[in-house]
Amino acid sequence: MTPPTVLRFAEWTLGPDPDRDPPVLHTVCKECSLPSPETTDRAESDLWALEHRGRTGHLRYRECVSVDLYVRPKGEETR
Numbered sequence: 093m094t095p096p097t098v099l100r101f102a103e104w105t106l107g108p109d110p111d112r113d114p115p116v117l118h119t120v121c122k123e124c125s126l127p128s129p130e131t132t133d134r135a136e137s138d139l140w141a142l143e144h145r146g147r148t149g150h151l152r153y154r155e156c157v158s159v160d161l162y163v164r165p166k167g168e169e170t171r
């Protein structure tokens with residue numbers, strides 16, 4: 093005989109993954125949708141946008157950043 097499943101209320105939090113890789117970012121030109129290569133170095137991404145501006149005259153960009161996240165029970169010790 094299988095015991096009944098017990099459900100209880102628990103609060104969970106979302107935060108940085110303790111085993112995360114460095115944030116990865118890229119910049120996208122908002123005028124032609126061309127993306128820069130992905131990088132972990134913001135200066136590379138910024139330089140790509142400045143060079144793209146020089147080649148195309150495009151002025152508007154969006155910076156996209158990916159950060160690994162981890163869900164844990166509220167109160168669990170963070171590393």
Ligand SMILES: [Zn+2]
Nearest residue numbers: 121123124150
């Ligand atoms: Zn562009």
